Structure formats: C-alpha cells, structure tokens
Amino acid sequence: MPFFLWKRPRIIVLAVIAAGIFMTFQFFSLEALFYAQKRVAVKSYSSRNENEREEKLVKEFNYEDVVTANLKESNDIKHLLKTPRGVHKDDKHLYTVVRKDDNEMFRCVKSGRLIPYSWINDDYCDCEDSSDEPGTSACPNGRFYCTLQLPDQKAVSLPSSGVNDGICDCCDGSDEWAGRAPPKSMRHQGKNIVLQAPCQNHCDTIAKISKENEQIRKMGQRLKRSYLLAAQSLRDREVYGPEGVFYKLSLNCFSHQVHPYEYKVCPFQKVTQEQFPSQQWSLGRKAAWKQKSHGQFLLEMSGGDAVNCPGRGRQSLILFLCGITDRVVELREDQRCEYLIKFATPAAC
Incomplete structure (x- = not known):
C-alpha cells in the first residue's frame, strides 16, 4: 500500500481528537466565564443588599447607644x-x-x-x-x-x-x-480622723447608713408622739425644747461606763462621774440650751466641780441625736474638764 494512503486515516483520527480537545476547552472556558459572571452578579447583589441594610441601620441608628458603646475615647x-x-x-x-x-x-x-x-x-x-x-x-x-x-x-x-x-x-x-x-x-495619725488621699469609694456604705438612719428617723417620729404628750400639761414647755419634747428625759437618769469610770446622765438635772471607791464628781448641774434650731439640739450642763480644773468648773454638752431608744451613745472628754455626750432619743427625730 502506498505510504500516503496509510497515513491519511491516521491524520483524520488526529484531526478528530484535536477537534474534540478544542471543543472541550471551549466548553470549560465558557463555563468558567459564566461562573465568574455569576460570582460578580452575586457579589453585586450582596453588596447592594448590604448597602440597603446599612442604609436601614443608619435610619434606625441610636446615636446615644453607639456613642456610649464605641466612641468613649473619641476626643x-x-x-x-x-x-x-x-x-x-x-x-x-x-x-x-x-x-x-x-x-x-x-x-x-x-x-x-x-x-x-x-x-x-x-x-x-x-x-x-x-x-x-x-x-x-x-x-x-x-x-x-x-x-x-x-x-x-x-x-x-x-x-x-x-x-x-x-x-x-x-x-x-x-x-x-x-x-x-x-x-x-x-498627715493625721490614729483613729476617728479625716480620710486622706489616695481616696477610696465608700459611697455605698454611706448610702446604706443613710437608708438605715432614714428608717430609724421614721420609727423615731412615731415614738416621738408620747414625748410630746408627756409635756402637754407644762406651763413653760420651751424650757425642754420645742413643745417640751425633751421633758420626759428630765425624769430619768441613764448610766454609761467608760473604764474605769461610771457616768450618770440626768438631762436638765445633773451629770456625774464616779470611780469606785473614790468620790463622785459633778460634770454639770445647770442646764441651758446652747442650740435648739435647724434640727440640732445641744444642751449645756455647767457648774460642775472645779477641783483640778484650771479657772472654771467641769461642764458637759449633751448632743441629742435621733434614735429609737433613750440611751447614751458616746461620752468623751474632748478637752480637760469639758465632756461631750451623744444621747440618742426619739425626741430628737
């Protein structure tokens, strides 16, 4: 068989294979192009939706919340x-x-x-x-x-x-x-002093104490009625404070101990100090109001014993505070021969 006759079928087969490869390449090229266009379209659609969503958020935008959450450090x-x-x-x-x-x-x-x-x-x-x-x-x-x-x-x-x-x-x-x-x-040293820097936040403690004090005040105001009733028959009620509210206290004495002394506080009558078995000292026997206005009641008891007190006799100041029972809260000698007595009573509420 001549050589060219044997070679022609072979050429035809190669041509068919080449055509097949070309068509396959074209198919995948078109598929890739279509997929790329689809991705662009999807991305464009998502971007458009995202823009619309952002525009909606802008309209619903709560300025105060965003400022508080994200811009606290913005000058x-x-x-x-x-x-x-x-x-x-x-x-x-x-x-x-x-x-x-x-x-x-x-x-x-x-x-x-x-x-x-x-x-x-x-x-x-x-x-x-x-x-x-x-x-x-x-x-x-x-x-x-x-x-x-x-x-x-x-x-x-x-x-x-x-x-x-x-x-x-x-x-x-x-x-x-x-x-x-x-x-x-x-700087101050010791107890019962003013707070110094660096400071701590103790507002919660104060708020709690204030709430408790308010409850005490309300209860004390209810109890205060009996103190006012006790003074109704008095002619000169103002001697014992507004409407004679502290008169009831003048009928009793209240004990208080501060080692090694025992004190007796008899408002409007006398204040004494005793250290057994030594003698008793008077810390004041003449009552006079030092202040009884603006919610502060301070009674001065003067004319106490003058022994070992340079130039004058001992004296006491009784500061009446709102409380639900009659009692001496604190007694201290602030200065030599001068005593401060904090006295809780419903009469001061």
Whole structure:
C-alpha cells in the first residue's frame, strides 16, 4: 500500500481528537466565564443588599447607644458623653459646646465670654466667674461638685481650693482625682480622723447608713408622739425644747461606763462621774440650751466641780441625736474638764 494512503486515516483520527480537545476547552472556558459572571452578579447583589441594610441601620441608628458603646475615647465627642469634672449633672447644659468658625468654644456662665472648649479644667482660670475650672483649684471662687451624688440627699460640694488638697471630701474620692497623698507633715495619725488621699469609694456604705438612719428617723417620729404628750400639761414647755419634747428625759437618769469610770446622765438635772471607791464628781448641774434650731439640739450642763480644773468648773454638752431608744451613745472628754455626750432619743427625730 502506498505510504500516503496509510497515513491519511491516521491524520483524520488526529484531526478528530484535536477537534474534540478544542471543543472541550471551549466548553470549560465558557463555563468558567459564566461562573465568574455569576460570582460578580452575586457579589453585586450582596453588596447592594448590604448597602440597603446599612442604609436601614443608619435610619434606625441610636446615636446615644453607639456613642456610649464605641466612641468613649473619641476626643471629638467627649463633651457629649461626659460632664466636665466638678460640674453637677443639673448644670451640664451650661457646658454645651458653642460653635464659632468651626471651632468648639465654651461660653463663661455669667460673663458670656467665649473661650476654647479645651480650656475647661486646664488648671488656669480664664473666666472671671471661675466657671471654666469646675474641677481644679485654679479659680479662687470656684465650686466643685462630687461626681457621685447620693440619691434623695442634698448635693455635696466644696470650694475649689479643696480639690487635690489631700483630704477626701467626696464619698467617691472624686475631689482627689490626682491621688496625691498630703505631705508627711500634714498627715493625721490614729483613729476617728479625716480620710486622706489616695481616696477610696465608700459611697455605698454611706448610702446604706443613710437608708438605715432614714428608717430609724421614721420609727423615731412615731415614738416621738408620747414625748410630746408627756409635756402637754407644762406651763413653760420651751424650757425642754420645742413643745417640751425633751421633758420626759428630765425624769430619768441613764448610766454609761467608760473604764474605769461610771457616768450618770440626768438631762436638765445633773451629770456625774464616779470611780469606785473614790468620790463622785459633778460634770454639770445647770442646764441651758446652747442650740435648739435647724434640727440640732445641744444642751449645756455647767457648774460642775472645779477641783483640778484650771479657772472654771467641769461642764458637759449633751448632743441629742435621733434614735429609737433613750440611751447614751458616746461620752468623751474632748478637752480637760469639758465632756461631750451623744444621747440618742426619739425626741430628737
């Protein structure tokens, strides 16, 4: 057989195989192209849906929540989140940013002078009314309000000169925000002293005590009625306080021991001190009101024994406090021959 006749079928077979490979390549190319276009379309659709979802979220956007959650450290909106240190929450509106020529300004509360908002609490007094330094001691007539205020109580504040002076005036310690302890020469030692920086937050303890005191006050006010009834027949009731409310106490004596002494407190009659088996000393036998207004009742018992007391006789001050029973809470000698007696009674509620 001639060579070219044998070779032709072979060429035809190779051509068919090549055509098959070409068609397969074309098929997969078109499939890949279709898949790529489908991915683009799906991505575009997802992106469009995502944009629509974001637009919906923007419309439902709660500015306050997002600010609080995510932007607390942003210098641009700090004034939206936090009242300047030393400002009471009721005065927060006085520290709203004033816009002037794209600048954030603060308007001095009384004078109306505009200063850069960043000058608030920068430890330099710029406003004549001291309103730009509520949280520092820079201004002479400023007023600092504690950051945490207890509910249902009068707002606690202090002169700006007391800020960062080493003494904890606020129960949350916010007036000593620098945390600097006072110099060693000014530090107090011992018990029953003022709290000093660095301060601890003890507002919860005070709130608990205040709540308990309020319960005692309400109960004491109910018990107080019997004290008022006991004085109704008196001619000169005011001798025993408002409407003679403390008269009932004058009919009794109350014992109190402070080792090694035993005391007897007989309001309006006498106060004595005894150390067995030695003699008894009078700490006061003449009663006179030192104060009986604005909810504070302080009775002075003078004319006590003068032995070992330079220049005058012993005397006692009885401070009546609201309580649900009649009792001596504390008795101490504050100064030589001068005694302070804290006396709890419903009559003072």
